Amino acid sequence: MGKYIICFETFMINEARVPRDERHQLYKDENIIVVVPLTHRALRKYAHGCKWCINDDEDEWEEYHKNKHVVIIQRIKKEDNIGITGFSTSEEIFYINKYNNDESSFEDVCEFLDYDFDSKDEMLDYYSDLIKDINNFSTNIVYYSEYVYDMGDNNLGEFNFKITDIRNITDEVIKIIEDYLNENL
Numbered sequence: 001m002g003k004y005i006i007c008f009e010t011f012m013i014n015e016a017r018v019p020r021d022e023r024h025q026l027y028k029d030e031n032i033i034v035v036v037p038l039t040h041r042a043l044r045k046y047a048h049g050c051k052w053c054i055n056d057d058e059d060e061w062e063e064y065h066k067n068k069h070v071v072i073i074q075r076i077k078k079e080d081n082i083g084i085t086g087f088s089t090s091e092e093i094f095y096i097n098k099y100n101n102d103e104s105s106f107e108d109v110c111e112f113l114d115y116d117f118d119s120k121d122e123m124l125d126y127y128s129d130l131i132k133d134i135n136n137f138s139t140n141i142v143y144y145s146e147y148v149y150d151m152g153d154n155n156l157g158e159f160n161f162k163i164t165d166i167r168n169i170t171d172e173v174i175k176i177i178e179d180y181l182n183e184n185l
Contacts, residue, residue, distance in 0.1 A: 018042045026070065027176050031168035033073045034177060036184075038066070046071045046141065051094070051153040067184060069145040070177050074168060077140050085115035089130055090138035090152030096127040097154065131159045139166050144177060 018035075022042035027034040037043040040061045047055050054061050080088040095112045098104035099120075104112070106120050117123040130136045137159075138151035148156035148163055156165070163169055 018045050024180075026180055027173055031075055032173070033075060034173060035071050035073070036067060036069070036180065037071060040066075043071070046073065047143075050141065050151045051091075052143065052149065053153065065145075068181070069143055070181070072142040072144055072166065072169065072173075072177075074140045078135075078167070080138050081136050083130070083136075084126065085113040087113055088138060088152065089136035090150055090154060093127065093130050093136065093154055093159075094152045096123060096130075097158075100124070100127065134161050134165050137161070142166055145181065 018037070019042075022037065022039040024036040024038060025033065026036065035046065037046055040058045043061060043065075044055055054065055080090060083089040083092040085092055092113060095104070095109050099106060099109045106117075106123065109123065110116055117126070134156075137154055137156060141151055142163075143149045144163055148161065148166075150156055156162070163174060
């Protein structure tokens with residue numbers, strides 16, 4: 001089974017904003033910080049600007065996610081790609097994926113993205129090109145556990161990307177994370 005990656009807002013986060021008793025720092029270097037949020041408040045600070053459902057649902061956080069997931073923060077942001085709709089490509093992927101999974105209609109996607117694709121085929125061809133490139137996902141902050149999610153709440157595993165596809169993630173970092181998760185789950 002894959003691991004979770006969820007990415008967050010594209011700014012360099014100041015880890016000092018989250019009190020030490022609300023996080024467990026697993027790793028830090030000049031490129032990334034790896035933390036386990038211990039409180040919902042800490043998660044929300046790390047996830048500011050992220051589209052994750054758990055940002056707004058403290059009960060779900062407490063019951064299913066607390067101490068079970070790792071947040072990986074890129075210390076130097078990478079600007080999000082902007083797609084043909086004017087939205088970030090990660091948002092475009094999120095909404096078009098809903099259509100692709102029969103969760104939204106073609107009309108709903110066009111309305112959400114405020115863009116009139118000429119046809120469903122045009123939209124799906126565009127989507128097919130988007131999902132081939134990890135750079136079209138928002139990966140400045142990632143959420144890692146059982147699955148991989150980006151800042152736009154896209155499960156990267158569904159698109160055949162793994163934690164190793166995220167920049168600055170080394171085998172050493174993966175071992176530290178997996179050792180922590182194995183000990184604490």
